[in-house]
Amino acid sequence: MKKKILHTALSIAVGAGIFSVGGVPIQAKSQNQEMNNTYAIAFKSRLPENYQEVIQEAGGKVTKVLPEVGGIEAQSNQPSFLKNLKGNSSIEAANREIPLTLDKTAASPYNYESRIISQQNSEGYWDSQWDIQRVTNGGKSYDLETGGYKNKDGSIAHKAVVGVIDTGIDESHRDLKNNIVGGRNLVPAGMDESETGDPTDIKDRNGHGTHVAGIIGANGKVKGVGPELGIRSYRVFYSEQALGLPAWIIDGIIAATNDKVDVINMSLRFYNNTKMTIEGESYKSVAETLLWKRAIQYAVKNGVTVVAGSGNEEGSKRIFK
Secondary structure, eight states: OHHHHHHHHHHHHHHHHHHOSSOOEEEOOOOOHHHHTEEEEEESSSOOTTHHHHHHHHTOEEEEEEGGGTEEEEEOOOTTHHHHHTTOTTEEEEEEOOOEEEOTTSOOHHHHHHHHHHHSOTTOOGGGOHHHHHHTTTTGGGGTOOSEEEOTTSOEEESOEEEEEESOBOTTOTTTTTTEEEEEEOOOTTSSTTOOOOTTOOBOSSSHHHHHHHHHHOBSSSBOSSTTOEEEEEEOOBTTTTEEOHHHHHHHHHHHHHTTOSEEEEOOOOOOOSSEEETTEEESSOHHHHHHHHHHHHHHHTTOEEEEEOOSSSOOEEEEO
């Protein structure tokens, strides 16, 4: 039964990867000085005991520790910071993190929703949900599995939980609130006036994360692919522009794995190079790419299926299990 439910959840996550709107992170020109002076560092294996000392001696400070993948995030105002790190034999790769933002030219999920509302009566919007109809074979898959069941008191028991790494979620949304089982905020304090570092602040400032969660598990006027699946939100982007850093997403993968979700969904697309030039300097391996790979391996080794969208151009996706 567990295998069957996981397969259902996997199909749902693939659907979110296919149909998500606006999920294309691009390089962002951040006005936040902290983001512009942030670095990803991948050690060769596990974190050395003296990693704090290594970073301090190079002229930086540790801002995020990722022990599960042997990495850290650090900040430094020293122009020579990377050069100072190069002589350390315990470091495999280090580079300045490139701030990311969701593609602002993509269609807004809220604009799409308004078109649905204009086409349908107040009873439901199923006739306009061509994407979910295709994934569910016109809703016939609901007869086989919905991802959960109703208890005698009317509450929902979730057979599987999907961790959505994205812009957060609208916890009050009428089509989602019964399926939300919590989440975490991975955005540091001080990124803007609303960011206090509260780990429970999963409020969606952009809309994309709520949209993706709806594709997965909406259960109301809009139906998701698995309308009784549990949804756990991991917020890794902030502001209406959905700004973020790679280390926050890596942290989200680790957090979701440690929370024992069944599936991790990332309806996001990133640059995927093992060789890269940043500010005129060539890197044989990019630190965040190594850490992403290790984070996915960590999730898979712990029994979590990871689904990542590769863009909306041809409905492409990638599955790790």
